[in-house]
Amino acid sequence: MNDMSVNETVTDVVIIGGGPVGLFAIFELGLLDLKCHVIDILDRPGGQCAELYPEKPIYDIPGFPEISGQELTDNLIKQAEPFGPVYHFNRMVTGLEKLDDGSFVVTTDEGEVFRTKVVVIAAGGGSFQPKRPPVPGIEEYEGKSVFYSVRRMDDFRDQDLLIVGGGDSALDWTLNLQPIAKSLTLVHRRDAFRAHPDSVNKMRALADEGKINFVLGQIGSLQGEDGQLQSVHIKTGDGEQIIHATRLLPFFGLTMKLGPVADWGLNLHENLISVDTEKFETSVPGIYAIGDINSYPGKLKLILSGFHEAALMAQAAKRIVHPDEKVVFQYTTSSTKLQKKLGVA
């Protein structure tokens, strides 16, 4: 049995990043008959539009005087739907390798393998990762006693737990883990929360009953040995407090990091991928970069720029996937062929 082939998906295009530009790329590639798989580290499509500002109105999308990040995402998904894209969420692309025949092998941290003729990097500012408190030496505790998410609740059973933050993640996990933890302390910088009011009320009730300890302050330093946390210094308004803790869960939200993209041998310019402005191709033929992650003279980090880049990239990608086919430029308003692909004719 050949292990290599077990989990391998063969496709025309792998799009890394499911933000607005990655989603529109499905559409432009689809009009040219290219099949796409989309991989994103978030648990849903939309990228920054979904994670950072789903409710914020955007005013510079052509044809939409005002549209929210979520509405734009929903529309783009609908627009891409006729082309049957396959989405893979909660995964990070870790490996990208070019084979001798010019095709690529893309691998994810979940162990999937994609064999593809074209790779489109539409990764925006990089992959969303938890904000890490700038506490010296925190790295050696990560994965052992400091965690940025709860994968298995049982890892926190009978532990002295310290949760930091004032959002829904911090509050939800305070409520969920309190019954199984040996002790639980919630640390937040102020006596106000940006979480669901019902969760806040429940948390306050637990604090009033003495079932959890709520401390106003922020993390100062960690004490422990071999990655095993023992206590945490908390800076409070009037000094310092030492809290005994064997597990720490900081919840400060997400930020973007370039991540593995930096290791794929592409020419970079200040952490952005250099491309040409004809095809938006990187220094490796067959790998394209569109949207906020690319760099070229005059680049503007606007969603609309990414849409334009997607359209031109698709023309070039088509020539790689179907080198013998003549590409006829067509309009969706007049081409019956395109309209059939869109399911409207």
Added chain:
Amino acid sequence: MKIFVTDHDGVEHELEALEGWRVMEVIRDWELPIKAECGGACSCATCHVFVDPEWLPKLHEASDEEEDMLDTVPDVEPNSRLSCQILMSEELDGLKVRLAPSAKPETAAA
């Protein structure tokens, strides 16, 4: 008008600022290192700065929205503000801020 920005190495820079510009935009325009990943939408907190205590009373109070975002700053201090929420005006000519570690962009790959 001017602002004074202390970078991550403790070096102070005197930057020409324009009325109506966000402090974040001034810092970014002069190419000092600031992440500002959401581009000024008060949605990411990666333009976090520490405001010189003498200047703090001259700023308008942080909105609820800004306070909410400051909750996601791991190195928050009493003088923490988001520089995208400070608009330059005559009264702020000479403003002094220090770039926060949590708003430092990743260093360029070697």
